[in-house]
Amino acid sequence: MAGRKALIVLAHSEKTSFNHAMAEVAASTLRAKGWDVTISDLYAMGFNPVLSQRDITGPPKNPEHFVYETEMGEAWKEGRLSSDIVAEQKKIEAADLIIFQFPLQWLGMPAILKGWFDRVIIQGFAYSVATIYEQGPFQKKKAMLSFTTSGMESTYSPKGINGDMNVFLWPMQRGMLQFCGFQVLAPQICYSVRYVTPEARAQMLSAWQKRLATIWEEKPLSIVPNSWFEMSMERGFVLKQEVLAQQEGKKQGLTVGQHLGKAFPPSQQLKAP
Ligand SMILES: Cc1cc2nc3c(=O)[nH]c(=O)nc-3n(C[C@H](O)[C@H](O)[C@H](O)COP(=O)(O)OP(=O)(O)OC[C@H]3O[C@@H](n4cnc5c(N)ncnc54)[C@H](O)[C@@H]3O)c2cc1C
The missing domain is CATH 3.40.50.360 (Flavodoxin domain)
Structure with missing residues (x-):
């Protein structure tokens, strides 16, 4: 290197x-x-x-x-x-x-x-x-x-x-x-x-x-990309409606932080995907 x-x-x-x-x-x-x-x-x-x-x-x-x-x-x-x-x-x-x-x-x-x-x-x-x-x-x-x-x-x-x-x-x-x-x-x-x-x-x-x-x-750890969030003070930096709709019915949340009230994806902060 x-x-x-x-x-x-x-x-x-x-x-x-x-x-x-x-x-x-x-x-x-x-x-x-x-x-x-x-x-x-x-x-x-x-x-x-x-x-x-x-x-x-x-x-x-x-x-x-x-x-x-x-x-x-x-x-x-x-x-x-x-x-x-x-x-x-x-x-x-x-x-x-x-x-x-x-x-x-x-x-x-x-x-x-x-x-x-x-x-x-x-x-x-x-x-x-x-x-x-x-x-x-x-x-x-x-x-x-x-x-x-x-x-x-x-x-x-x-x-x-x-x-x-x-x-x-x-x-x-x-x-x-x-x-x-x-x-x-x-x-x-x-x-x-x-x-x-x-x-x-x-x-x-x-x-x-x-x-x-x-x-x-x-490879780095996975993240939820910025493009999945409403990136504005008015709309509040939260996940877009279409992303939330795609996550409906899934057993696990997206990440430790964006868990959507569900189980964390296992080892999300410990291993790259
Ligand atoms: C304020 C405070 C808060 C803490 N909070 C937590 C906590 O929340 N959770 C938690 O789990 N722990 C906690 N701890 C414990 C801390 O994490 C451990 O004491 C620390 O991780 C041990 O690492 P060390 O480098 O100090 O180990 P050391 O004691 O320095 O080393 C461990 C062993 O390795 C040996 N060693 C050194 N060099 C080599 C070498 N080259 N090859 C092989 N062996 C070697 C040493 O001789 C020793 O036997 C806390 C400690 C403090 C002081």
């Missing part, structure tokens, strides 16, 4: 962690295949995840009532964002593929990574009212989540005590990545990493290495 660029955004504080091992495998495997790889190791960088008025330079447009996304959008247009944000945005612009490597925390991403999204993936740069989902600015890029859990895989099944993993993936994959246009590849999930055998962990790393060798050829 000579010429392709990957960014690995790593959110784990401990160098000897399994998450670091996963990031190292990703970097070395992709480099061996000719990729140019950059790593944003958020804890090592001391990345600041806290939103504040210091994220822009110069006076705010409305100092009486600082609306973060509006002020950030204006500052992005005018080149007045703080340098740590600009540095991360440049890495995203350069990347064809972004891998987010993290431990699942409270059924989501660690706060430091959420703060990276909050401060870096901002209005104007990553989305606008007119450019969302598959029309988003990152539509030519691929992105994926690679994460570890404490809970066993069975606990994240539709019958499991933690609940269906598809549900927890939806906000991150649909609400954050697909929202900005990214083609989202199926997640790489290492369940219960601390409690499995050393052989099982070695197997997880080698499965990851094998997958990475051909990652660019993978």
